[in-house]
Amino acid sequence: MKRIAISLAALTLGAVAAPLGALAEIAPGDVQFDDYGAVETSLTGSSGNADEGRKIMTEKSLGNCVSCHAAEAYADVPFHGEVGPWLDGAGSRWTEAELRGLVINPKKTFEGTVMPAFYKVDGFNRPGDAYTGKAAPADLPPILSAEQVEDVVAYLMTLKDE
Numbered sequence: 001m002k003r004i005a006i007s008l009a010a011l012t013l014g015a016v017a018a019p020l021g022a023l024a025e026i027a028p029g030d031v032q033f034d035d036y037g038a039v040e041t042s043l044t045g046s047s048g049n050a051d052e053g054r055k056i057m058t059e060k061s062l063g064n065c066v067s068c069h070a071a072e073a074y075a076d077v078p079f080h081g082e083v084g085p086w087l088d089g090a091g092s093r094w095t096e097a098e099l100r101g102l103v104i105n106p107k108k109t110f111e112g113t114v115m116p117a118f119y120k121v122d123g124f125n126r127p128g129d130a131y132t133g134k135a136a137p138a139d140l141p142p143i144l145s146a147e148q149v150e151d152v153v154a155y156l157m158t159l160k161d162e
């Protein structure tokens with residue numbers, strides 16, 4: 001049954017995901033969080049590329065994590081915000097599963113946080129839906145792709161203490 005549910009969801013999202021060749025990916029609506037907001041399974045089924053993850057985190061057009069998080073590890077990147085905690089040592093404070101959960105949807109770990117969910121397509125209040133009382137159509141792609149989430153997690157895991 002679970003298999004069937006997953007392939008149905010994959011079909012629904014196929015229009016978005018198929019051009020990226022992302023058939024084995026876990027779709028945003030199928031992510032399984034544990035009670036503390038961690039996600040054990042890689043969204044792509046493999047580990048990410050830490051170098052790509054650093055780019056995604058520090059380039060404004062991508063993850064733009066630097067607008068809220070500073071770190072010694074990327075002190076060469078200008079315009080750090082400090083709304084969120086410094087990320088040095090994040091790879092020691094958190095497990096890979098916890099970091100994955102944080103990037104996918106930090107609200108599962110920190111209720112009411114201002115940090116955005118980077119792999120989520122529903123549950124947003126969108127312009128145009130506000131007065132209709134209808135659910136927003138699930139047609140916006142997530143901010144980061146499954147592969148980009150795994151790249152970011154791989155980079156965060158390199159930010160160890162000492």
Ligand code: HEC
Nearest residue numbers: 063064065068083084085090093102110113114115116152
């Ligand atoms: C709008 C600001 C904002 C953005 C953008 C943002 N974060 Fe956060 N983040 C926060 C805040 C605030 C917290 C602290 C949690 C809380 O109490 O709300 C946090 C917490 C975290 C933590 C846990 C910190 C710790 O204690 O070690 C990690 C890891 C993290 N963010 C990673 C990221 C990554 C990776 C990105 C980009 C893909 C990102 N954040 C983008 C605001 C942000």
